[in-house]
Amino acid sequence: xxxxxxxxxxxxxxxxxxxxxxxxxxxxxxxxxxxxxxxxxxxxxxxxxxxxxxxxxxxxxxxxxxxxxxxxxxxxxxxxxxxxxxxxxxxxxxxxxxxxxxxxxxxxxxxxxxxxxxxxxxxxxxxxxxxxxxxxxxxxxxxxxxxxxxxxxxxxxxxxxxxxxxxxxxxxxxxxxxxxxxxxxxxxxxxxxxxxxxxxxxxxxxxxxxxxxxxxxxxxxxxxxxxxxxxx
Amino acid sequence: xxxxxxxxxxxxxxxxxxxxxxxxxxxxxxxxxxxxxxxxxxxxxxxxxxxxxxxxxxxxxxxxxxxxxxxxxxxxxxxxxxxxxxxxxxxxxxxxxxxxxxxxxxxxxxxxxxxxxxxxxxxxxxxxxxxxxxxxxxxxxxxxxxxxxxxxxxxxxxxxxxxxxxxxxxxxxxxxxxxxxxxxxxxxxxxxxxxxxxxxxxxxxxxxxxxxxxxxxxxxxxxxxxxxxxxxxxxxxxxxxxxxxxxxxxxxxxxxxxx
Ligand SMILES: Nc1ncnc2c1ncn2[C@@H]1O[C@H](COP(=O)(O)OP(=O)(O)OP(=O)(O)O)[C@@H](O)[C@H]1O
Ligand SMILES: [Mg+2]
Numbered sequence: 401x402x403x404x405x406x407x408x409x410x411x412x413x414x415x416x417x418x419x420x421x422x423x424x425x426x427x428x429x430x431x432x433x434x435x436x437x438x439x440x441x442x443x444x445x446x447x448x449x450x451x452x453x454x455x456x457x458x459x460x461x462x463x464x465x466x467x468x469x470x471x472x473x474x475x476x477x478x479x480x481x482x483x484x485x486x487x488x489x490x491x492x493x494x495x496x497x498x499x500x501x502x503x504x505x506x507x508x509x510x511x512x513x514x515x516x517x518x519x520x521x522x523x524x525x526x527x528x529x530x531x532x533x534x535x536x537x538x539x540x541x542x543x544x545x546x547x548x549x550x551x552x553x554x555x556x557x558x559x560x561x562x563x564x565x566x567x568x569x570x571x572x573x574x575x576x577x578x579x580x581x582x583x584x585x586x587x588x589x590x591x592x593x594x595x596x597x598x599x600x601x602x603x604x605x606x607x608x609x610x611x612x613x614x615x616x617x618x619x620x621x622x623x624x625x626x627x628x629x630x631x632x
Numbered sequence: 633x634x635x636x637x638x639x640x641x642x643x644x645x646x647x648x649x650x651x652x653x654x655x656x657x658x659x660x661x662x663x664x665x666x667x668x669x670x671x672x673x674x675x676x677x678x679x680x681x682x683x684x685x686x687x688x689x690x691x692x693x694x695x696x697x698x699x700x701x702x703x704x705x706x707x708x709x710x711x712x713x714x715x716x717x718x719x720x721x722x723x724x725x726x727x728x729x730x731x732x733x734x735x736x737x738x739x740x741x742x743x744x745x746x747x748x749x750x751x752x753x754x755x756x757x758x759x760x761x762x763x764x765x766x767x768x769x770x771x772x773x774x775x776x777x778x779x780x781x782x783x784x785x786x787x788x789x790x791x792x793x794x795x796x797x798x799x800x801x802x803x804x805x806x807x808x809x810x811x812x813x814x815x816x817x818x819x820x821x822x823x824x825x826x827x828x829x830x831x832x833x834x835x836x837x838x839x840x841x842x843x844x845x846x847x848x849x850x851x852x853x854x855x856x857x858x859x860x861x862x863x864x865x866x867x868x869x870x871x872x873x874x875x876x877x878x879x880x881x882x883x884x885x886x887x888x889x890x891x
Contacts, residue, residue, distance in 0.1 A: 417879035418886055459868055461875040484854050484868040485663060505850060507825055 402471045403433035404573050404604035405457065410466030410480075412452060413630070425630035426452050430466065432623050436572070439595065439605040439618045444625025450608045451500055453625070454575040457606070458497045459487040470494060472572045492520050496571035498579050500608075502558040504550050510536065511546040514564045521569055535564040539590055555582040567594050574598060576607040580614050592617045637699060639664050639805060639837050640685070644694035647684055653861040654680040658694070660856065660866070664804070667831060667838045669848035669869065671884065672858035678841040679809055681858070685839070686724065686807055687716055701804075722752040725798025729810035731790035734797065735782045741768060741793055742778040745800050752801040767796040771826060788819035792826065799830065806831075808840040812847060824850055845888050849873055857881050 410430040415423050427449040434440045442450045455461040457468055459479055468479040472494045477486060491497075496517075504513045514532035519525055533546060539560040545553065550561045559582045566574065576595070580588045588611070595618045599605060609615045615622075638661035647654035655677040662668055670678045683689045685696055687708055696708045698719065708716065720726075728734045735744050745764035746754075754760050765775050771792040782790050791811060798806060811827065812820040828851055831838055842848055848855055849869060856866040857878065865878045876882045 414875075415877070417882050455874070460870045462867075462871060462877070484871075485666070487868055488853060505828070507821065 401436065402476075403435045404471055405606070406433040406467070406469040406471075407431060407453075407457070408467050408469075410453075410456065410468060411464045411630075412449070412456060412461065413464060427625075427628045428630045430628040434573070434604040434606055436602045436604050437599055438620050439599055439607060440621050440623055441615050441619035442606060442608045442623050442625055443610075443615075444629065448625035448629040450625045451577050454497065454499075454577050454606065454608065457573075457575055458491070458495060470573060492517075494571060495573045495575065496566040496569060497575045498562050498566035498577060500577040500581075502550060502562040504561070506551060507549050509547045510541070510550050510553070510561050513550060513561055514568060517565060517569050531568060532564065535568050536561070538594075539564055540587055556584065556587065559583060560587060563591055563594070567598060570601065570603075572603060574603050574605045574607075576605065576609075578608050578610065580609065580611055588614060637664075637703075637705070638662060639666075639699045640839075641697040641699075641705065642685065642694070643697075645681070645684055645691050645696060646693040647680060647689070647691050653677075655684070655858070655861040658863055660863075662805075662837055662839065664837055665835045666854065667836075667840065667852045668854045668856060669852035670839065670841045670856050670858060671843060671845060671848050673843055673884070676858040677861040678843075678858050680861075682807055682809055682839065682841050686720070686726075698805075721748070722801045723803050723805065725795075725801075725803040725806040727791065727794050727798055727806065727808040727811040729813040731782060731787070731794055734794040735790065737783040738781050740779045740781055741773065741785070744782065744793060745797050748797045748800055763800060764796075767800050768793075770830075771796045772822075786819075787815050788823060791815065791823050795823075795826065795830070799834070804837060806836055806838040808838060808842075810842055811840065812844070813842075827851060845873060845884060857884070 408431045411428045413423050413425040415421060430453060432440065442453065444450055452461060456463050457479065463480045466480060470477050470479060470490060477490060479487065511529055511532050514536060515528035518528035518531060536546060541557060541560050545557065550558050563579055580591050583591065592614055595605065607618060640662040643659045645658040646656050658681055670681060672678055684691050697705050698708055699705050726734055742761060742764040745767055746760045749760050749763060765778055768775050768778060773789055773792050782793055785793065812823050824847060840851055852869045854867065855869050855872040856863045857872065859880045865872060865881045872881065873885055876885050
């Protein structure tokens, strides 16, 4: 079966026009793929470009060259070429992203932050909220926080809201940027269970994880960002 | 946002004011359920473009086509004045920065909503008043204020009333020009929340002119950056804001204060 994600020959640099047009190469010739039911861990030093790769897959960053091909439900899309509407459709239906830092819409309560992607997929709001509440409870987020916007939450609480939001829908491709970085051991274990459940459900997963125990518990393969980092 | 035919299709729109450029060669498609933000500093041609698209002013070159309710795509220039007036009264909504452009300030709130309904064909007084009350509630204006005139309203309430007036006819496309400009930050925030909810719930398409990138991030799917009358960069909202390419866009993005 064709991999869910195939990245080939992707390179990326930032041109900083406000700094005299200096060009900052970030990565060159990134090539790897991820199959259904498989978790690939990206490792490498800070600044190597790990988060940038995930943002390029999610479409938040552009690419200078190469292909990022997502295959899902018989549809094959090159994200490097795809128009915005197509990227938005993939985000709604196919790709989940747990970013390193939660950027929630201000003033939206945590419960709705988590329920929103399900609603976008067509679930009734009440049902989506029930499922969101169950997920947050599983991640030990106290119920008194459900009705509050996450902006004032602790780092670990925000991270769990973020994880709940990304892992609740059945996305075929999951991008996880340090999902356990601010969690205690108990919650780390919950997240590892959730990720492994999604793997068994057939999701293709890319995770940036520094914690070796977590990595050993979820990853099937390792991709070292130092190999494609232009800074190396 | 699954509909495949654009609602509004714009090609090569150009406008000169004498020797001064209004805008040049602007083209894009707006799809059902899609929100596009037009950003850029004052004088970059954003509001001009909005006036051209809604045909409040004539264009020198290019075409603006609109998908009518029967599914046909019509060049706005080929419509009669009467047909264009019907679009403006029913199928399109407008939210202006200056509420006095969108409202009659000495007519009651209920009357403002009612006039828009009547111009769209409603006749039954009781129905109109009930509908007006329902929309006031929906935009979170106390229904007890239905007989008060907007000149007695706060800036935030006036914007809410404009929003109610434009949505009461069930439009498919909303044009907004700095809808929260000049309001206190906390008032702005509540209006943006309201707009975000309404746009999603009603599946509206919208074009929103703003110089506030935070507003664009919150409300839009796509951004077009205008400078000196031209669109210099466009794309997915988070792509344009997080990985801006053009020097001017980088300058705009770097000028936002961190939240
Ligand atoms: N939008 C941007 N504009 C300019 N430079 C950027 C941008 N995003 C990332 N970079 C640069 O690209 C490089 C890679 O950053 P990235 O965040 O991908 O690293 P990382 O491997 O995830 O690091 P960490 O482990 O610290 O999270 C860094 O030098 C960073 O400064
Ligand atoms: Mg990172």
